[in-house]
Amino acid sequence: MHGFPALASLVIAVALVFAPVGAHALPDRTSATLDALVEASGASGSAFDRALALMAAAEGAVGVKATPVDVPVYDTPAEALQAVLDATGADARDAARAAEETLAGLEAPVARALTRTLAAFVAYHHAGSDLDLGGIFGARASLVAAARDLRDAVAAHPAAAQAPALVIPTVLSIDLGSEPNTYTADFALLVDAGGDDVYLNNAGGSSASTYCSVGRPAALLDFGGNDTYGPTKRLCGINGGANLGAGFLLDAAGHDRYFAAGYGGNGGARSGGAGFLLDLEGNDVYEGGDTGTNGGANVGSGFLLDIAGNDTYRARGNGTNGAGHGTGAGFLLDAEGNDTYSAKNRGVNGGAFNAATGFLADLSGDDRYEAGKEGVNGGVSGSSLSGSPALTYGFGLLYDGDGRDVYVDEENASGVDRSAPMKGLAGFQIDHARPKRPESL
Numbered sequence: 001m002h003g004f005p006a007l008a009s010l011v012i013a014v015a016l017v018f019a020p021v022g023a024h025a026l027p028d029r030t031s032a033t034l035d036a037l038v039e040a041s042g043a044s045g046s047a048f049d050r051a052l053a054l055m056a057a058a059e060g061a062v063g064v065k066a067t068p069v070d071v072p073v074y075d076t077p078a079e080a081l082q083a084v085l086d087a088t089g090a091d092a093r094d095a096a097r098a099a100e101e102t103l104a105g106l107e108a109p110v111a112r113a114l115t116r117t118l119a120a121f122v123a124y125h126h127a128g129s130d131l132d133l134g135g136i137f138g139a140r141a142s143l144v145a146a147a148r149d150l151r152d153a154v155a156a157h158p159a160a161a162q163a164p165a166l167v168i169p170t171v172l173s174i175d176l177g178s179e180p181n182t183y184t185a186d187f188a189l190l191v192d193a194g195g196d197d198v199y200l201n202n203a204g205g206s207s208a209s210t211y212c213s214v215g216r217p218a219a220l221l222d223f224g225g226n227d228t229y230g231p232t233k234r235l236c237g238i239n240g241g242a243n244l245g246a247g248f249l250l251d252a253a254g255h256d257r258y259f260a261a262g263y264g265g266n267g268g269a270r271s272g273g274a275g276f277l278l279d280l281e282g283n284d285v286y287e288g289g290d291t292g293t294n295g296g297a298n299v300g301s302g303f304l305l306d307i308a309g310n311d312t313y314r315a316r317g318n319g320t321n322g323a324g325h326g327t328g329a330g331f332l333l334d335a336e337g338n339d340t341y342s343a344k345n346r347g348v349n350g351g352a353f354n355a356a357t358g359f360l361a362d363l364s365g366d367d368r369y370e371a372g373k374e375g376v377n378g379g380v381s382g383s384s385l386s387g388s389p390a391l392t393y394g395f396g397l398l399y400d401g402d403g404r405d406v407y408v409d410e411e412n413a414s415g416v417d418r419s420a421p422m423k424g425l426a427g428f429q430i431d432h433a434r435p436k437r438p439e440s441l
């Protein structure tokens, strides 16, 4: 996929416009979004840079235009730390004073990058507290860019790994070392620079307690190692998922496993929350429950973005694997690898159920899609909110850009390679099996 030429993406855009999709045509806006996603997947640079390009291109799929946020500028990490305490409303002056000593010992490039990361988190926290979706999208990009610079600074200055971990209960935990950790306590912001870690806490999810009635903005940045997220008995808002509030989980490397049994997990959303999970490398397993998980949404906005590797997405139903349920908007974007998506009924695998939006885009590899019925594999089902016709039922799309793929479900005309059956009331399933090189056209 790297360096995929503009010519090929143009061909795909034209092909989409004329795709035989039955009684209804793919909206132009969606064609343009798919074209932009394919082009962004070939962006040069690191996995971080490709992720940022894909996030920008994804705006059309999510239906939200990102609003650039004002990231505050602080001179020192201690100043930025105070801003984090102010934003989170934490009364932790003693802990903060102790933390300032640790921060003062960091080498200048690491201190600067950490300051910018804390500042980006403050901007994200403000947008997340307001549940301002455009602002949340803008702030996500700032936080991903800041994380990239912090990861690079830590890698270039190995002494940073010797700094003691900085922990302010409930507010933040910053460990720039590479030892494995097991986390059980919740934090609004968690930064872990390396090691095979086990996360048994909120893990960048909005959960503020074991109850689901409270949600808050949270973020987790993990820069290395094969990590395990969950399982826990927590019911909602874990692993970058959101049940109310906003979730954000960035994992930059390793083969990871994400377990989220409850609602609003693994970058999914429920109850009006905004979830986000970005995994940059490795063969990962995403094991979700139901109702807004694995980038799915049940009322709210879910977004799971996996840049590389052969991945497995397993979940039950009601807005899972980039699908929507009950007015939710789910989005799952997998850029590379041979992947398996399996889920049950009512809004799964890019499907939509009850006036929702589902969008699953898998850009390459040999993939397998398994589902049950009612708004699955890009299909739309359920009832509209207003009782009026077709499009108010919602929108579903499963787009597979390449490879030899298998589709299994209990609905009509499940796809085969090079097909584009209409799914349900207003859904699309598009398989391009497009040539890998433009010269073979």
Ligand SMILES: [Ca+2]
Binding pocket: 192, 193, 194, 195, 196, 197, 222, 223, 224, 225, 226, 227
């Ligand atoms: Ca790790």
Ligand SMILES: [Ca+2]
Binding pocket: 222, 223, 224, 225, 226, 227, 251, 252, 253, 254, 255, 256
């Ligand atoms: Ca990892």
Ligand SMILES: [Ca+2]
Binding pocket: 279, 280, 281, 282, 283, 284, 306, 307, 308, 309, 310, 311
């Ligand atoms: Ca992966």
Ligand SMILES: [Ca+2]
Binding pocket: 334, 335, 336, 337, 338, 339, 362, 363, 364, 365, 366, 367
């Ligand atoms: Ca794939």
